[in-house]
Amino acid sequence: MTRIVEPEAGPRSKRAAILSAAVDCFGEAGFEATKWSTVAERVGIGQTALYHYFESKTHCLLTIMRLELERSHDRFVEATKDVEDPVEALRAAVRAAYDVSPHEVLQMRILQNHMDLLSGTRRSKREEAERVAARQLVQVVERDWTNLLVKGMSQGAFPLRDAQLLGGSVLGLIVSVWRWYRPSGPTPLSEISELIEGACVRMVAS
Amino acid sequence: MTRIVEPEAGPRSKRAAILSAAVDCFGEAGFEATKWSTVAERVGIGQTALYHYFESKTHCLLTIMRLELERSHDRFVEATKDVEDPVEALRAAVRAAYDVSPHEVLQMRILQNHMDLLSGTRRSKREEAERVAARQLVQVVERDWTNLLVKGMSQGAFPLRDAQLLGGSVLGLIVSVWRWYRPSGPTPLSEISELIEGACVRMVAS
DNA sequence: AACTGAATTGAACTTAACTCAGGTTGATCT
C-alpha cells in the first residue's frame, strides 16, 4: 500500500495542462488513436518535453485513470456520508455518480475503456506504481458499494444476497453508461440518472 | 446494409486457426500487448503470411468482434424464439448469455474491451466494412433486448418504462461481467448467471 | 555575476506493424 505522492507543481509546470489536454484527446479520439505528439502540440511544447512529466504515454493514461478513481471514491463518500436510510443512501450514491461535468465524462470513458490495462504488470517503475494504485482504488470503490449493500441487508432494508457480486453488478450497470453516453446525444444525463437510480433500487431492494 | 461474405475456406486455409490463436492471445494478454508476430508463430507461419488473410492486426480484431456479435445475436434468438411468457423469455435470454465456452468468454472479453473501436471510421476498405457490420450488429443486439421489453410492457407483464434505455442498461449489466470474470476465478459462472438473472427480472418486471 | 535545478529541445534510436517482389505448393485439367 504505497501511496502515490502527487508531484508538487513548480510554478511553470505544465503537468496539469498536459493531463487536461490528454483527457480531451484520449476521451474524444481514443488513446490509441491519438498521437502523443498531438498532446504536446495542444499544450504548446515539443514532444520530448512530455517526458519531463510522464515516463510514457501509458504512464499518463494510468495517471488519468487513478485520478478519476480517486474522484469517484471521494464523491461516493461525500454523497453518502450522513444518509442513514440505506435506500436513500443508494439513491444518493447513484445520483452522485451521474453528477459530473463534461470533462469528467471523458475521464470516466477513458477509465472504462482501459480497465484491462490494470490486469497485467508494467515494465517501468512509475507506470507500475500508478497501475497498482489504480487497481487498489478499483477495489476501494467496489468495497464502497458492497459495504452500502451489506449495511442495508443487515438492517433488513435489502433482502439478503451475495453483496459482493451484487455490488459489483450495480457498479457495472452504472459505469456501463459511459461507454455510449455522449453529452451531444439525444438522452440527457438527468434522464439516464433517474432510470438507473430506479433500476438499482429495484435490483437491490426488492 | 452490405453483408460481409465469409471468405470460403480453401482446403489449406489457416484463417480459422489464425482467428482462434488471435482470440487466445488478444483475450489473455490484451490486443495491444500481443505482438501480431506472436499470433503467426502460434499458427506456425511467418508474420507476413497473416496479411494473406487479414489486412491488418486491427482487421483481425474487428472480425473477431463481428463474429462474436453474430454469435450473441443468434443465441438470443435461439433461446427466446418459442417462449411466450415475457418473464420466462427474459430469464432464458440471460441464461443463454452466460451459457458459453471458455473460448467464447475470451471473445466476449475482447468485444467488450474494444467497443470504442466501432465509433471512429477506419482508413482501409475491409476494416471499415467489418466495423460497420459490427456497429450494425450492436444495434441488432440492442434491438433484441428492447423488443423483448417492449413486448412484455405491451402485454402488461412489465411496467411501462423507456424500453430503449432500460434494454441498453440490462445489456450493459449483463456484459459488464466479462470485464472481470475469469474461468479460473473464485465465482463459478452458474452463480453469476443466477444472480444476474434475478437482478434483471427485478429491474424490468417490478 | 555565477550557480542550480526545472523545463525544453533536435537529432538519433527502437520496435512492431506493414509492404513488396518474388517463390512454393498442391489441386485440377488435358
Add this chain to the structure above:
DNA sequence: AGATCAACCTGAGTTAAGTTCAATTCAGTT
C-alpha cells in the same frame, strides 16, 4: 505425367510513432 493457376507463403526492406539522450535555455537564488 506434365502444365497451369490460384492460393499460400517468405525474406528483406519501409514506415510511423514512441522513446532516449546529450546539450541548451530559463527563472529564481546566493
